[in-house]
Amino acid sequence: MSIIQIKNVDLYYDKHHALKNITGEIKERSITALIGPSGCGKSTFLRTLNRMNDMIQGVHIEGEVLVAEQNIYHEDVNVENLRKNIGMVFQQPNPFPKSIYDNIAFGTRIHGMRDRKELDEVVEQSLKAAALWEEVKDILKKPAYGLSGGQQQRLCIARALAVNPQILLMDEPTSALDPISTAKIEELIGELRKQYTIVIVTHNMQQAARISDETAFFLQGEVIEFDTTEKIFHTPSDQRTEDYIAGRFG
Amino acid sequence: MNEAVLKNARNRLAGSQSQKEISGIVQKKRMNREDLIVKSILFLCAMVSVLTTIGIVAVLLVETLSFFKDVSLLSFLTDTKWTPLFKPEHFGILSLLSGSVLITLGASLVALPLGLMTAIYLSEYADDRVRRVIKPILEVLAGIPTIVYGYFALTFVTPLFRMIFPDMGVFNALSASIVVGIMILPMVASLSEDAMVSVPKSLRNGAYALGATRLEVARKVVVPAAFSGIISSFVLAISRAIGETMIVTIAAGATPKLTMNPLESVQTMTSYIVQVSLGDIQHGSIEYKTIFAVGMTLFVLTFLINLIAQWLKRRFKEEY
Ligand SMILES: Nc1ncnc2c1ncn2[C@@H]1O[C@H](COP(=O)(O)OP(=O)(O)OP(=O)(O)O)[C@@H](O)[C@H]1O
Ligand SMILES: [Mg+2]
Numbered sequence: 038m039s040i041i042q043i044k045n046v047d048l049y050y051d052k053h054h055a056l057k058n059i060t061g062e063i064k065e066r067s068i069t070a071l072i073g074p075s076g077c078g079k080s081t082f083l084r085t086l087n088r089m090n091d092m093i094q095g096v097h098i099e100g101e102v103l104v105a106e107q108n109i110y111h112e113d114v115n116v117e118n119l120r121k122n123i124g125m126v127f128q129q130p131n132p133f134p135k136s137i138y139d140n141i142a143f144g145t146r147i148h149g150m151r152d153r154k155e156l157d158e159v160v161e162q163s164l165k166a167a168a169l170w171e172e173v174k175d176i177l178k179k180p181a182y183g184l185s186g187g188q189q190q191r192l193c194i195a196r197a198l199a200v201n202p203q204i205l206l207m208d209e210p211t212s213a214l215d216p217i218s219t220a221k222i223e224e225l226i227g228e229l230r231k232q233y234t235i236v237i238v239t240h241n242m243q244q245a246a247r248i249s250d251e252t253a254f255f256l257q258g259e260v261i262e263f264d265t266t267e268k269i270f271h272t273p274s275d276q277r278t279e280d281y282i283a284g285r286f287g
Numbered sequence: 288m289n290e291a292v293l294k295n296a297r298n299r300l301a302g303s304q305s306q307k308e309i310s311g312i313v314q315k316k317r318m319n320r321e322d323l324i325v326k327s328i329l330f331l332c333a334m335v336s337v338l339t340t341i342g343i344v345a346v347l348l349v350e351t352l353s354f355f356k357d358v359s360l361l362s363f364l365t366d367t368k369w370t371p372l373f374k375p376e377h378f379g380i381l382s383l384l385s386g387s388v389l390i391t392l393g394a395s396l397v398a399l400p401l402g403l404m405t406a407i408y409l410s411e412y413a414d415d416r417v418r419r420v421i422k423p424i425l426e427v428l429a430g431i432p433t434i435v436y437g438y439f440a441l442t443f444v445t446p447l448f449r450m451i452f453p454d455m456g457v458f459n460a461l462s463a464s465i466v467v468g469i470m471i472l473p474m475v476a477s478l479s480e481d482a483m484v485s486v487p488k489s490l491r492n493g494a495y496a497l498g499a500t501r502l503e504v505a506r507k508v509v510v511p512a513a514f515s516g517i518i519s520s521f522v523l524a525i526s527r528a529i530g531e532t533m534i535v536t537i538a539a540g541a542t543p544k545l546t547m548n549p550l551e552s553v554q555t556m557t558s559y560i561v562q563v564s565l566g567d568i569q570h571g572s573i574e575y576k577t578i579f580a581v582g583m584t585l586f587v588l589t590f591l592i593n594l595i596a597q598w599l600k601r602r603f604k605e606e607y
Contacts, residue, residue, distance in 0.1 A: 087496065089492065089495065089496060092491075092492070092495060094414060094415065117498040117499070117500055118498060119498075120495065120496055120497065120498040121497065121498030124496065124497070125492075125496035127489060127492065127493070127496075129489060131487075131489040131490060131492065131493040132493075133490060133493065133494070133508060133512075133605075134490070134511070134512050134605035135511070135605060143494070143497060143507070144497035144498065144499075147497070147498065147499050147500075147503050147507065148498065193493070196493075196497065197496070197497070200497055200498060
């Protein structure tokens, strides 16, 4: 079943036409990989799914994005609530300059949870879900900036999980990390797919092939091909997809 | 001319180009006379301000010590009257201190919250076009001579308040402190905004992506992360309010009084110093020495505020 439907989405940064007539579906509890050369609009597309583009001045969007059948660009959509349900992890780990505990509790607190016991529980569960608990359980009060890059990224994943989203958007979450941290996060993503729908941008073809169920290939603001990862990587229908995957450009 | 061309050609023929480059990597150190001269001049410039500071503190200290030979520290700190210019003489700094504190408190009540909110508005809410208009206006406001503010207090703000409080005097702490607040407001707003703008975008995005509203992002991410810069702007502004002379001399009056009633006329430490400096006080007399004792008190007060600020910054530091 598809949880997100994208219908004829066009996006402009002022005059610059960055997304061109994008249509597609994202299946529930699956991993969708977005691939394509730099500047083709992957991050832009990802941000249309939780309306993070709203923060950028001069952005203009046409078309519809339906999440659970509701158009998220309808004027009376509660954007904060939408973003709570659609978590996002960024390319550079961006923990807040606060303690590990306060980082995880941040989202739950702003959504109204005050009870210390409940917060403790959320923090523990989220860190466990992000496979970070064992490493940080004794230093929860320490600043998050003391963690390694890989740990910080898992902290950011835990932070996103803490507000109990259904969908997780990840923009090149491992591109700033070493191979071991990358492997850990890939393993974690594999675990998360059981409960969450994940959309992940990656420049790493092996990563896309390894972890995703579906793959969308972007080129210059267009989706060239959007199909099962199996098909995209083995029998692509478009020559350009084949060329890109074979490393002939980009 | 011809010779140069020839020489060039010869060099090229000899193929010395590549050789020269390799041998040119490591050269002998040049006799750097220029560097030395520049360095000395700059050092002298730096010394001017260091020496001036030392000089000021030394004069302040010497005269203050000599003041305390005549007046006990205890009565200076506990006497509630300040009447050094007529008999019976009293040297209770509290009367001037309360004037300064009253003005500074009032000014801070105006400038700190308003300045912080202006900064939050500019850095988190306003779009670029609005910011580009308001920022320069703030800077112009910060550059208005304080005497203009003084007359603004006396001839505009005071009459306004006298419509509400008819028995309020022409000289009063209320309008002076509000106008001092207006004077330091742009400084708070502008410096706090600088601190907030330099908080990385990625932190804001992290919070927005969790479903935070603009206000939550401002209050829980940006302000805490910019805390140290915001506190610095507060301290600078408060120090300026304590040191502000012209506005209070014109609008607050010249009545040293231990009071916290803003409707009354008061005298601050600074305006006392002005009053005495302008009068014909004999050099070396006790009246003369009072201005150094008062100046020293100002100095200590500002120093204490800086210490508190340092402590606050360390206590609530969020590094990014
Ligand atoms: N904030 C912005 N303002 C204006 N133009 C932008 C903005 N962000 C992206 N663009 C433009 O939109 C296009 C798509 O950018 P986007 O960041 O989505 O690409 P991407 O596929 O994520 O690239 P990369 O792989 O390098 O991250 C680019 O041409 C880019 O210059
Ligand atoms: Mg990108």
